[in-house]
Amino acid sequence: MPLTNQLRDDILAAVPNLRAFAISLSGNTDRADDLVQETLLRAIANIDSFQPGSNLPAWLFTILRNLFRSDYRKRRREVEDAEGTYAQRLKTQPSQGVHLEFEEFRTALDKLPQDQREALILVGASGFSYEDAAAICGCAVGTIKSRVNRARSKLGSLLYVESADDFGPDKTVRAVIGGSNG
Amino acid sequence: MPAGGSPAGGNPPGSSNPPGSSNPARPTGLTTEIQARIGHQLRAMYDEVIRQGVPDRFATLIRKLDDPDAPKAGGSETEGSA
Numbered sequence: 001m002p003l004t005n006q007l008r009d010d011i012l013a014a015v016p017n018l019r020a021f022a023i024s025l026s027g028n029t030d031r032a033d034d035l036v037q038e039t040l041l042r043a044i045a046n047i048d049s050f051q052p053g054s055n056l057p058a059w060l061f062t063i064l065r066n067l068f069r070s071d072y073r074k075r076r077r078e079v080e081d082a083e084g085t086y087a088q089r090l091k092t093q094p095s096q097g098v099h100l101e102f103e104e105f106r107t108a109l110d111k112l113p114q115d116q117r118e119a120l121i122l123v124g125a126s127g128f129s130y131e132d133a134a135a136i137c138g139c140a141v142g143t144i145k146s147r148v149n150r151a152r153s154k155l156g157s158l159l160y161v162e163s164a165d166d167f168g169p170d171k172t173v174r175a176v177i178g179g180s181n182g
Numbered sequence: 183m184p185a186g187g188s189p190a191g192g193n194p195p196g197s198s199n200p201p202g203s204s205n206p207a208r209p210t211g212l213t214t215e216i217q218a219r220i221g222h223q224l225r226a227m228y229d230e231v232i233r234q235g236v237p238d239r240f241a242t243l244i245r246k247l248d249d250p251d252a253p254k255a256g257g258s259e260t261e262g263s264a
Contacts (some may be wrong), residue, residue, distance in 0.1 A: 015240050018230035023232070041239060043246050102230075105223040124221055125228035152219055156216045 003047050011043060013153040014057045017126060019062055023038040024121045025068050027110055038127070058132045065118060065136055107174075112151050119147035120155075 018039060022032035042063050043050075052058055115137075120137060122133040123144065130148075134141045 003247075012241060016232045016234065019234070020203050021244045022229050022230055024228060033239070036197050036240065037243065041247075045260060087216075102223070102227055105227060107225075109224075120224065121228070125224045134240045150218055151186075153216060155220050160219070 003044060007047070007050075010056050011060065012077065013041075014060050017057060018060055021061060021121060021126055022064060022068065024109070024125065025114075025118060027106060035064055037069055042067070055132060057126075058128065058136055059124070061128075062136045063128070069114075070080075091095055104159065105155075108155050111158060112154055116151035116154065117148045120146050120151035123148050 015036065018036050019032055022035045022039075023029055026032050026035065039060060043060055046063075050056070109120075112120070118137065119133060122128045122136060123130060128136065129142050130144050134144045137144065
């Protein structure tokens with residue numbers, strides 16, 4: 001369909017959600033915004049292939065996800081080290097309690113296999129149904145469900161099981177210190 | 183934003199109880215509490231970005247692309263084919 005004003009508004013309205021998805025995937029705001037920009041350009045260029053009345057956010061997410069994955073494969077070889085330092089950089093930043101929790105969560109999220117991470121984000125944060133998430137990722141609904149379950153288990157063990165035994169008190173103390181200083 | 187179907191959770195964002203104090207979590211299963219915490223943290227991280235709204239660069243981009251008189255953003259102007 002042609003790019004109507006309504007469609008333009010709908011695309012713009014999806015931008016915050018697209019950015020949140022891109023940042024969750026890449027862990028990097030600049031890279032995420034580049035991804036969103038490329039997604040918008042592709043969407044507009046291919047707007048004729050969008051079916052009126054179908055799920056516009058899901059369509060846009062599919063474009064972004066595919067861009068990220070092709071980009072990711074390239075970058076993984078080139079800058080694996082640089083990417084790996086992201087979590088490290090977050091860890092060393094002094095922070096307030098709430099943000100410390102964010103950072104630990106991000107670090108854990110970063111450790112998930114990409115398939116699991118994107119499934120968890122789509123279903124658990126972006127608000128897509130399992131069916132929509134499956135369409136976005138080009139896989140079966142059952143596959144999405146199992147990826148989400150495995151992602152939750154892994155996060156649970158990274159954040160709450162190991163840490164309860166090994167790092168729990170330290171984590172708590174740091175959170176308290178960060179919170180009272182802030 | 184549509185609901186994801188997970189419980190909204192009762193813990194306020196700032197609360198940081200030591201995890202696993204009442205029930206040491208098993209390696210394989212997830213307690214409801216841990217599931218809720220994961221869901222809560224995931225959405226908290228996500229919503230922080232959502233709250234930033236639409237950055238100007240994207241609003242400008244869409245507006246330019248929509249307006250045939252405006253210069254194309256990010257692209258060449260040599261797309262003349264039918």
